[in-house]
Amino acid sequence: MLTRTKKSAVGLTLLLSISLVAYAGERFSGNGATKEGAAAAAEQRAAKAAKARGTxxxxxxxxxxxxxSDGSWTCYSSVANHKGSCDGTMLKP
Structure with missing residues (x-):
């Protein structure tokens, strides 16, 4: 019985993890000599994708x-997969 419970818990955790990633959106990276430059690059890529998706x-x-390791910076911006995922903390392109 314990083994079955463990398998169910692992399965549920895996399912939720995959579902949340799919629902949350896609992450875009940007690279630059400074944090600010890397952030701007990431946001530019994300804004383009968001505009295409209407999110x-x-x-x-x-x-x-x-x-x-080369001294540059990498920053990240995420794009919502679904219009209903957008809230007050997200920007529309």
Whole structure:
């Protein structure tokens, strides 16, 4: 019985993880010499995708950017997959 419960819990966790990623949207990266440049590049890519989908995108958060081994920065912006996913924290292109 315990084994079946564990399998069910693992299956449910996996299903929720995949569903949330699919619902939440797609993440776009941008690279630049500075955090600000990388954030702008990520947002530009996300804005283009959001416009094509008729949805919205998130602002790249500078504190989430990472410094690459070559000294450049990479930042991220996400695009909603569904129009209903857009809220007050997201931008429309």
């Amino acid at each position: 919205c995108y998130t602002v790249a958060q500078l504190e989430d950017c990472k410094k690459e």
